Amino acid sequence: MASLQGAASFKPRYTYIERPYVMHTLVVVSVLILAPCSLGLSSLCDLSDADLRLGGWKVVVDENFAGGELNASLWTGRYSNYTAGHENEAQSYVPGNARIQDGKLVISTKKEKFLNKNYTSAWIDTSGKFEALYGRFCVRANLPGKQPGFWPAHWLMPGRGHEKLCWPGPGEVDIMEMINGDGVVHGSLHYNAMFPETHQCSSPHMSTTGVLPYLSLDQYNTTFHEYAIEWSSESLTYYVDGVKYVSTYPNDRDKDGVPQVPMYIIINSALGGGWAGPPNQDTHFPILHTVDYVRVLQSSGEGKSRAHFTGTTGVDEQAFAPFTQRQADVLHDRAAKRAQ
Template sequence: MNPVTLLKAKAGDALLGGLALISPLSIVSSFAGEEANTSGWQLVWSDEFEVDGLPDPEKWGYDVGGHGWGNKELQYYTESRAKNARVQDGLLIIEAHQEPFQGSDYTSARLVTRDTANWTYGRFEIRARIPDGLGTWPAIWMLPVDWNLGSGNWPDVGEIDIMEHVGYDVGTIHASAHSKAYQWQIGTQKTGTIELDDATSAFHTYVLEWTEDVIRAYVDDTLYFEYENEHSGWEAWPYQRDYYLILNVAFGGAWGSAKGLDPDCLPKAMEVDYVRVYQQAEI
């Protein structure tokens, strides 16, 4: 098994079930009204999706397969297939379909920057409109390049969720951080939620600010999740090394289908206006 295949196996079979089932400990943030401070950040990477066709291969790769991805998801993630991932009219469109494909009944796409760009710390802005539909599970999130902490599996290696949404709870946006100490399987994950009445009809900017001391998530300029580094070791803070971006639309899964499925709602798409990555300017 080559290194890329091995990483995909870990990202699927070794429990990206952490992608994250949210426990009753999830909270609606008390940070509402606080605004982002964008001073001191400089743009280091972006995709404005200006050229129609397949996503830019210099910026995006694919995770491929239909083995459930550790979450009992139902879709097969395809590669370089415009029906599932394309740039059109200035937008990246990631679209789930009901169709037989490679033994699955559904298709979609999962785009990654693993082999093209990765970062330790930064400000990540993704402006997107997310789908509704019972069973849909769009996500914007990050995983580490190297799976070399603890057991070498999830959740020890860490995960940062910038945006997750499930179709049975329209308008509730989740941001989370998962680690060996804090993760959904034991009900301790660090999570915030915010309600957006127009999440599926309007574009919003989903933002992660990540430094050596704190992880913060915003929607537009509203802070709704903050997790400070406890400096207690990698078990609580595996976020001190390179991570890469993931954009995907799952269908079904342990969380996505927790209240049923509506296959007739498909096709459904997450539309992304831009992805921008900033890092703090050198002083």
């Protein structure tokens, strides 16, 4: 493993924030500024199977996006216009905007009208097909440069039996979010402070966010970087290119918020919304979010650790478009023809 050169500082900061919909939210911001020469470090997910076995790890998902189509045994592409409850985003999600090209997943965000929205993008997830409890989740991706309003994400949500609970319920784990292509990585944990004692929507929503800025924004859109979490029964630790930048430890306030239910994987690109803000004249389409691989490792030392392929979905299907895939395909084809 390469040495960590050029590390400028590591400064944890703690700030309490009050919002109308968030009670007693503690945002933990840990900033690790890295010089360009520190990028490209070896990652646990890059090790050989033999080396992983020596360290007590096993590979449970090794998705390299081989072949010409998305692996339907692992992934589902979703249709949705997300008109309510999802940050008031500007896009409709269309499976056709996620394609396999040269051994990589490419999610395209386009300026085109569909389902009463002016933009389309893609959301894929493993709900109903793969869930895991604990492990190391790695996504190696190439993100675009400065794009106002753009919001790519790699994240985890609770699976079967929890899809109807008020968010965040047992928890949401955001492996990576980057807003507007500003070069800042956000890794977050959201949870219901009173779960599982109560599932009420009015329960306090707690969140912890780690922020990792690089010195050069161009590093994100010129090369691939691996965004990862290591999740145990007691903590969550966030990494970029094998470098840890924030963690919830067993003695932290957030120890009780570490999810204890199996979760599925989501990869998507959103546009607009309250956090990213609207696209503008400086937003250039199409915007590409390219993923090289998705890997999940699990440790034999974690007694509760398990990964399984499921038979039923954990997604709340009512949150997605209330029509068949065939109907959606027809609508999208018509929209594409009108745009020509």
